[in-house]
Amino acid sequence: MSLAALRRAIGLRQLQPLLLRAAASGLAQCMLSPCAIGGSVGGGGLPAAASSHLWRYDSPLLRHLNTAAAEPAADGPALPPYEQVKQRAAAAADLQPLLELRGAERTQFDALIRKFQHSGAVKDQALALYVNSKLYRQAIPEFKDFLVAAMDRELWRGLRQLQAGESSQQALFPYFAQFVLERYTPEIKAYRDMVNTVDLRNPHQWFPVARALQRRIIYHAGPTNSGKTYNALQAMRAAKSGVYCGPLRLLAMEVYDTCNAEGLYCNLITGQERREVPGAEHTACTVEMVGMQKRVDVAVIDEIQMIGDEGRGWAWTRALMGVPANEVHICGDSSAVPLVRKICEDMGEQLEVNSYDRFTTLEVESSGLVGGYSAVQPGDCIVAFSRRDIYAIKQLIEQETSHRACVVYGALPPETRRQQARLFNEQDNAYRVMVASDAVGMGLNLNIRRVIFHSVTKHEGGNKRVPVSISMLKQIAGRAGRRSSQWSEGLATCLNAGDVPRLQEAIDVPLDQLATPTAGLFPEFEHFEVFAGQRPDDAYSSLLEAFEREAMLDSSYFFCKQDSVVAAAQLLGELGLSIKDMFSFCMAPASASDLRIGAALLNFATKYSKGLPVTLDISVPNRVPSSTDELRHMEAAHQVSMLWLWLSYRFDADAFPNRDKVEAQAEFICDLLDKGLKRLTRLSKNGVDIAEKAARPEHQNVMSCFSEELALLEERRQQQRTDERRQQTHEQRQQRAEERRQRVLDSGIVFASPAATSAAAAGASPASISAAEAAEEAGQAELRRPGHKARSLTRKKEPTLQHAQQCDARQRRRILKKLQQNRQTERQLEERAKGRQAVPVVLKHEAVSQQQVSSGSSTSGWGRLSSAFQ
Numbered sequence: 001m002s003l004a005a006l007r008r009a010i011g012l013r014q015l016q017p018l019l020l021r022a023a024a025s026g027l028a029q030c031m032l033s034p035c036a037i038g039g040s041v042g043g044g045g046l047p048a049a050a051s052s053h054l055w056r057y058d059s060p061l062l063r064h065l066n067t068a069a070a071e072p073a074a075d076g077p078a079l080p081p082y083e084q085v086k087q088r089a090a091a092a093a094d095l096q097p098l099l100e101l102r103g104a105e106r107t108q109f110d111a112l113i114r115k116f117q118h119s120g121a122v123k124d125q126a127l128a129l130y131v132n133s134k135l136y137r138q139a140i141p142e143f144k145d146f147l148v149a150a151m152d153r154e155l156w157r158g159l160r161q162l163q164a165g166e167s168s169q170q171a172l173f174p175y176f177a178q179f180v181l182e183r184y185t186p187e188i189k190a191y192r193d194m195v196n197t198v199d200l201r202n203p204h205q206w207f208p209v210a211r212a213l214q215r216r217i218i219y220h221a222g223p224t225n226s227g228k229t230y231n232a233l234q235a236m237r238a239a240k241s242g243v244y245c246g247p248l249r250l251l252a253m254e255v256y257d258t259c260n261a262e263g264l265y266c267n268l269i270t271g272q273e274r275r276e277v278p279g280a281e282h283t284a285c286t287v288e289m290v291g292m293q294k295r296v297d298v299a300v301i302d303e304i305q306m307i308g309d310e311g312r313g314w315a316w317t318r319a320l321m322g323v324p325a326n327e328v329h330i331c332g333d334s335s336a337v338p339l340v341r342k343i344c345e346d347m348g349e350q351l352e353v354n355s356y357d358r359f360t361t362l363e364v365e366s367s368g369l370v371g372g373y374s375a376v377q378p379g380d381c382i383v384a385f386s387r388r389d390i391y392a393i394k395q396l397i398e399q400e401t402s403h404r405a406c407v408v409y410g411a412l413p414p415e416t417r418r419q420q421a422r423l424f425n426e427q428d429n430a431y432r433v434m435v436a437s438d439a440v441g442m443g444l445n446l447n448i449r450r451v452i453f454h455s456v457t458k459h460e461g462g463n464k465r466v467p468v469s470i471s472m473l474k475q476i477a478g479r480a481g482r483r484s485s486q487w488s489e490g491l492a493t494c495l496n497a498g499d500v501p502r503l504q505e506a507i508d509v510p511l512d513q514l515a516t517p518t519a520g521l522f523p524e525f526e527h528f529e530v531f532a533g534q535r536p537d538d539a540y541s542s543l544l545e546a547f548e549r550e551a552m553l554d555s556s557y558f559f560c561k562q563d564s565v566v567a568a569a570q571l572l573g574e575l576g577l578s579i580k581d582m583f584s585f586c587m588a589p590a591s592a593s594d595l596r597i598g599a600a601l602l603n604f605a606t607k608y609s610k611g612l613p614v615t616l617d618i619s620v621p622n623r624v625p626s627s628t629d630e631l632r633h634m635e636a637a638h639q640v641s642m643l644w645l646w647l648s649y650r651f652d653a654d655a656f657p658n659r660d661k662v663e664a665q666a667e668f669i670c671d672l673l674d675k676g677l678k679r680l681t682r683l684s685k686n687g688v689d690i691a692e693k694a695a696r697p698e699h700q701n702v703m704s705c706f707s708e709e710l711a712l713l714e715e716r717r718q719q720q721r722t723d724e725r726r727q728q729t730h731e732q733r734q735q736r737a738e739e740r741r742q743r744v745l746d747s748g749i750v751f752a753s754p755a756a757t758s759a760a761a762a763g764a765s766p767a768s769i770s771a772a773e774a775a776e777e778a779g780q781a782e783l784r785r786p787g788h789k790a791r792s793l794t795r796k797k798e799p800t801l802q803h804a805q806q807c808d809a810r811q812r813r814r815i816l817k818k819l820q821q822n823r824q825t826e827r828q829l830e831e832r833a834k835g836r837q838a839v840p841v842v843l844k845h846e847a848v849s850q851q852q853v854s855s856g857s858s859t860s861g862w863g864r865l866s867s868a869f870q
């Protein structure tokens with residue numbers, strides 16, 4: 001069979017040389033290499049095809065090995081059959097090997113095995129047999145011993161003729177394969193099982209209900225404000241049953257409200273609420289909540305480009321693959337079209353693309369905001385990326401102009417954001433301006449004429465500022481001049497004219513150039529459960545990390561970021577919760593890095609683990625917030641209520657009792673926030689600094705029920721910071737040592753003393769090198785570690801010119817003689833070094849001439865060394 005025919009027959013794009021013999025015997029399927037399979041294999045993954053064959057011990061490969069002599073590779077020698085070798089090895093356990101290799105023969109044999117061991121191709125093939133790198137390292141020496149024990153004239157003749165190269169690998173690998181399969185059966189099986197549980201390739205197969213339907217998929221592709229969602233929703237409304245999957249609670253609420261207002265009964269399902277309308281066949285939900293069982297006529301998946309979101313992308317991937325609808329309408333910009341097309345091909349479903357153009361024009365004002373915030377006009381929306389900036393800008397505008405400013409940002413409940421949007425959209429009030437975060441980019445229909453970017457960079461952890469992404473700039477600027485607004489065109493600009501070119505560049509980039517290359521994936525609970533079963537001793541957070549490390553993904557997918565899940569797992573690790581309960585607690589949409597939210601999560605999980613009813617004991621003051629700080633406390637109280645509600649839908653009502661009460665409390669908080677925002681406007685109009693005022697005690701104490709957990713977390717964080725600082729200092733020290741080491745290497749300095757040489761090689765400071773040398777001279781055996789202070793050592797004084805000058809004639813003669821001897825040695829070394837084109841040599845003891853002694857002019861060798869450190 002020709003090579004090309006073989007490739008065709010077994011569906012390989014490339015056939016590795018090592019496989020050739022097996023392939024020729026029809027055995028290639030047993031030995032597929034991971035890299036021969038299309039698609040990327042993360043974390044040392046394996047081809048699925050390999051798994052089904054390797055475990056049958058009567059597999060063709062092994063039968064072949066057992067019965068026939070291994071065929072020589074190309075012009076290589078023949079080796080005896082494996083069974084025969086094995087019998088010899090077994091016999092040698094009682095007696096002696098028939099042949100003991102010595103001298104050159106032994107060296108040749110060792111070289112052969114060494115080459116085999118380090119061959120990348122052999123490691124690949126071993127991996128295809130589920131021999132992971134750890135096991136491989138363990139198995140190779142044993143395999144070597146096995147061959148040594150089985151050695152006889154015949155085997156050695158075969159082995160000797162092998163070159164320590166590819167042909168030897170081809171000939172030896174089948175022996176190795178048989179050897180490990182027999183000797184390490186349980187280890188290999190365990191690894192195979194583990195690998196299979198982290199096999200996340202072909203995720204569309206996780207959704208059998210959707211796979212049973214032949215779905216029609218329609219992609220509504222276009223820029224912002226082009227009518228994509230409108231058209232998709234029209235299709236859903238016209239259908240007998242339907243589901244809308246939105247990126248935000250706010251959008252789901254919007255669809256729920258408009259459908260019901262039009263007389264189309266519609267349910268609402270988000271992580272935190274279930275509103276079921278009797279007789280409703282339509283549902284508006286957040287994308288994470290879409291069901292995979294109930295079949296509907298039309299499903300709408302909004303903002304599909306978020307499939308590439310590093311944290312939440314998995315929810316869009318899941319919805320796209322799994323929603324059981326006859327027709328799936330997906331809306332989004334065109335950046336995700338190629339990716340969605342590829343996924344549809346994998347699912348065997350047809351994709352239609354409907355393209356849209358923007359309804360209104362969007363222009364960039366090149367001058368920036370001339371006159372600053374006192375020049376804002378009705379219909380302006382200022383976009384800033386921090387809460388503090390938002391309130392500072394609001395205050396400035398309210399004090400310097402006649403306008404009032406609404407605010408929208410992520411920490412505000414959706415209800416409050418909608419309320420602020422209503423105020424801004426209505427014409428019969430003074431709220432003519434909006435100040436918002438990037439949360440304005442999605443979900444709200446706003447009456448915006450012009451978007452003004454306060455800046456085009458934003459904070460990302462600590463003090464680091466990063467540029468706002470092009471797609472975000474596009475999305476936010478696109479809110480201006482919406483079709484349903486009173487403005488017939490949209491404008492966008494920046495506070496500083498210097499930022500405008502970046503904005504212009506973002507607007508000019510065509511959407512299809514911003515391709516979304518890969519789709520997010522996150523395992524279902526069942527994956528974790530099986531995986532965890534195989535590693536019963538692992539902590540949950542390590543399990544998550546190990547899963548991510550080992551997961552095998554197709555090249556069209558990435559593993560979604562799970563930082564917050566891991567942080568929550570670390571937080572709750574000691575509570576002894578079951579895997580199922582841990583999964584639910586850790587997946588809660590709460591950032592455990594926010595101490596107050598983390599404290600609440602810990603409080604709920606602790607009560608739950610003790611079998612106590614999980615109650616929400618916050619004490620909400622009956623007083624409207626009157627400063628930004630008081631608002632902040634209320635926002636946190638709302639987030640904690642949402643966390644509680646989210647959990648309450650995942651655990652029994654007995655465990656999380658009185659949901660109605662918590663819902664009512666959350667509504668009350670929203671009401672306080674609405675009123676608080678209005679009060680803030682009044683106060684800032686009256687010249688009060690709303691950001692300066694400290695919160696009143698009743699607002700400060702709203703979450704005092706979590707104070708114990710909060711104190712614990714603060715302590716932990718403090719400890720963590722100290723550890724991080726220590727680690728940083730340690731790393732900096734190591735880096736400095738490395739730099740010093742490098743400088744000494746670059747300078748070419750050679751030390752006369754071995755102690756100094758080792759200290760310099762370890763990156764010690766000049767003082768430590770000197771000390772190490774002095775210690776050696778002083779007969780101290782112990783070498784100094786880098787970084788130790790030289791002064792703690794007894795240093796033997798070096799003979800120097802200064803010494804010589806101060807000594808009596810006899811001593812001076814002795815010192816000068818020593819110095820001259822050194823000089824001679826230095827010359828010899830220099831000459832030798834020149835001959836080898838070596839770098840200059842410096843000896844510790846400076847060699848000097850009589851003249852120099854009398855003039856006292858000499859540069860110490862250490863001077864040259866020190867200059868190397870500068």
Ligand SMILES: Nc1ncnc2c1ncn2[C@@H]1O[C@H](COP(=O)(O)OP(=O)(O)OP(=O)(O)O)[C@@H](O)[C@H]1O
Nearest residue numbers: 222223224225226227228229230231445482483484
């Ligand atoms: N055929 C139409 N008749 C009336 N109004 C429409 C029509 N198409 C769209 N609109 C209105 O235009 C506005 C923008 O439409 P839509 O929200 O569908 O755009 P989009 O392309 O999905 O934009 P984005 O991605 O920014 O949300 C909405 O207020 C919508 O109600």
